[in-house]
Amino acid sequence: MQVTGFYYLNNQSHSTEVTLWLTQDSSCEQVRIYSGDELLVQFDQYRQGQQLSGLPVELVFIDGSRFVPHSASHRWPSESAWDRLLERIEKHKTAVLGCVIASAVLAWLLFFKFIPASAAVVARSLPDSVVHAASEQTLAALEYVYLEPTNLDEAQQTHIRTLWQSHIAKMDQAPEHLVLHFYSAPEIGANAFALPDGQVVLTDELALILKDNDTALLAVLLHEIGHVQYQHGLTLAAQSAGSSVTLALMFGDLEGFAEIIMGTGSALIQQQFSRDMERQADTFALEQLSQLGYHRSAFAEAMQALAQAHGMDEKEQGTLWDYLSSHPAISERIENAHKTD
Amino acid sequence: MDLSQTDSATNTTPQFQPYSRRVEFSGSGKEFFSIWIVNIVLTLLTLGIYSAWAKVRTYRYFYGHTQLDGHRFDYLATPIQILKGRILAFIFFVIYMFCTQFVPVLGILAIFILLFLTPWIINQGMRFNMRMSRYRNVRFNFKGSYGEAFVVFLLLPVASVFTLYLLLPYVFKRMDQYLHSHIEFSDTPISVNTKGGEYYLAALMAYVAAGIVAVIMLALAGAFGFGLEAMIQDPEMMNDQAGAIAGVSIMVMMMIVYFVAFAVATGIYQTHIRNHLLNSSELQGIADFKSDLKMIDYTLLVFTNTLAIVFSLGLAYPWAKVRSARMLSNATEVTFLCDPQTLHDQLGEQQSAFGEEAADMFDIDLSLG
Structure with missing residues (x-):
């Protein structure tokens, strides 16, 4: 997997335009970061940042340096099932419409049923x-x-x-x-x-x-x-x-x-x-x-x-x-x- | 004689030419709507607990889509930090509500405690928000003091009451100045040279414009009202129902007048102050800010946003948020006075040191919003 983006050193504003290579085989992962043809650094561990529709997902490395891809749609193999689910729902028109209806129903249940009922319980148990x-x-x-x-x-x-x-x-x-x-x-x-x-x-x-x-x-x-x-x-x-x-x-x-x-x-x-x-x-x-x-x-x-x-x-x-x-x-x-x- | 001076100047910034960039906002209303509605469903399902995750997602969306010179802003807070703050705020709120409803004397005591905590809460909130904001891998910071915040947010507002609020624009000036001049980036505080006169001018313009709008609208409403009255003179229309309808329509009319005048005043005041504040601020030696927000554009934005939110029963909220962010970003320009590649995150370097640990314990978000 080959991705271009900015590479930031820990606690410094200095950014380098780099190409990141991610190789994966059954036993290990390896990240190599190149500036042009020159290999800047390589890591065998990384942690991916939080995922959100429309925004790039950064990688953070052990020494505190970070890689931010230029592409907002690029996703890493390490993405969590929950993040993927949320993003799928957010991208799915019918699911979003379902959420609009669900939020109306839930709000009604909450304001007209749940809150009054629990208020009555609270009032009685004081x-x-x-x-x-x-x-x-x-x-x-x-x-x-x-x-x-x-x-x-x-x-x-x-x-x-x-x-x-x-x-x-x-x-x-x-x-x-x-x-x-x-x-x-x-x-x-x-x-x-x-x-x-x-x-x-x-x-x-x-x-x-x-x-x-x-x-x-x-x-x-x-x-x-x-x-x-x-x-x-x-x-x-x-x-x-x-x-x-x-x-x-x-x-x-x-x-x-x-x-x-x-x-x-x-x-x-x-x-x-x-x-x-x-x-x-x-x-x-x-x-x-x-x-x-x-x-x-x-x-x-x-x-x-x-x-x-x-x-x-x-x-x-x-x-x-x-x-x-x-x-x-x-x-x-x-x-x-x-x-x- | 001048040699040493020129020498050091060329040493620190070798052949650096200052350059200006507009802030860009790339978010879309449609995309944020999806994020927002999923947030609401999950918040409702979890009885509010998910709201901490929702806030982080919302902030990350707006920060991440704000770009300057090709680099995005980052929002760094974790949901757990927000959740802790909300639980604290919630506990205080429940105690407070309980006190005011059931034991009013304790309620008054709670208000006093809250009053004296206010400067601390403001400092804490600013500190948290700034430390959770990052641009180009460098975090912002905020270094306020309780004493100064106490003067600016408690003493001066109280004093302004005794001057029939004539002091109020000056108080707002001091508040803005306090909140912005204690922000630091790369160990450099923002210098804010705002002028009290501009705040008085903004307030005056807002008042006069709102007054003119209200008078014109009331005159129109009055003309319309006479017409209505003439119709009601018809004896068959002159029943109780018509009376009630007239009563309600007068109320609705007053609300509309109030709303329009309010939007005009808000638009004018905020535009003038924002432009003045940013134009008078500089991150010394690092960046200079410029804002050229258009008064009419912004007033119309405030006006249409409110209408859209109200008439869509809240559904237009994401669209309104995104277009505000876009307009404000596009009206902002930053001139880099030194090479932005050479800055350091002082916070990160201190963090291993002592002292920060204790402060980090309070690194929680105290606002309910």
Whole structure:
């Protein structure tokens, strides 16, 4: 085998235009390097460099000198089976097309199946102490930014607490450590949310609008218990972390606007999962309402009251905005409550 | 009297005539697409582990296809070095995410630790990248210091906040200067004589151009919007759906304006700075650099690359990377001031010596990209 190329001495920029002869018989290999007719050097060992489509493959010798062929397509007898396979796939049009399809399918499996499933496992296997510490910290942060001491009077608080406790006691499989907090939250308005360790926060504003409808209030609280039951908060957090790392590994150095677009796509996927979780919590609340012997329409009443409090027309939804939202459309949730009644 | 001087000059460079060569890039979008998509499939199949091998293949492809004076650049890092760095970065990232999500106070502490590690990480990253880059059998090197990196990458940016960001172009100048003037080749550092004024000029041009583009586009969008509104005046069209569509289309419109203005600003700023930086840099006694990137060409490139990547759902990424590399290479010229056949790899000669061993332990790539 005869190949032309550059021969570099160890650690020197000096390059010589050479012809390399590689002879192989059953017992040994021999490399002889000629500059013109003059034999420069010969070796009976060599190591080939990494192989890559479209680039020449260098030979490295024992004294650190290297030979780089001029021809980008020349390949050595020592090429590894793996390198050859990769290069074959890369050169094969159908195989490349197959890779495009495979990467789409794999990415879908990864982002929509594998990451959510492992996030759920991670969320469930976190020790209680960690979950509790996390919830305490989150609540402290929320208290600092949004929450103020409750303005509900003692009687109201006792009334709601009694409602809460009497029904938790009757539930089949309530999560442990459920605690109810009251806060005034002028900036958030009528709302309720759950922390992963079972603390549920009810805002004064929500308690007020549902003051004459205990069952509707109960429906909202059951929805929040549903979030605790399924560990939604932690799952979503673990999932978003997993997706960010995976995207970073796939694209690495996306710049500027392309990065923003990919980030937006990833955020939209997260919202999709968030809406699914809300639906799951809704279903949980509806089922519990039925089991406790209440009418499921109480949930619909709660949703209507919420929509009104936030100045939303319940029919207004069902548009493009839905895809940007973390919650399903109110109309859908109300319809759902009436559907299987 | 002058005899000794002329003597030594002729001794070191006997009859050497400086000559200039353009950098050439010979990669093809099609070829890199194959490499990239195989990389992605294997990365997904191995849940990210193969990404280290993928990075080496990508870098080797771009380095190997960059040629100057008939010689190719080489990327020398091994996948294991990249993998080690990624595992470290991944562990830190998981701890960080865990902290911010679950224990915000610890998260703030982690941010502070990361902040003070930043100069070290920047130095380490540059050092690694330079040592893994080779031209004509000679490796590059980077010799930065924590103190200087701390001033340039932490103190100055913070200071610029207090000057309403008026200091920012100067800060960018210092960053570029720091990153480039500590690069060494054949034991010679690059001398960088950039001027702060050029950075202010670049920023000003980018701002003004982006502003003009945004105003023109908003005016056009406004005219279009009035037309739309006139149509919606038709009472039957005036329903909630139309309202929502109008809302979304305004949002999309704003994104387009932002995107175009952003591309124009990026193109203008980067072109001006790249040309200025390379034209003011010299590898003393070895090579002089020249860059003549065209502002309009490069802006169009940034613009079309982004459009292609977004509308192909990422599939045009390899094509975009290759055409950027080609344009930047072709805009670069190197003048050899001494015979490039006579250089030495100082790194290789030191490597047997002590001290390097410990440093090599940290010869890992710390970036996730």
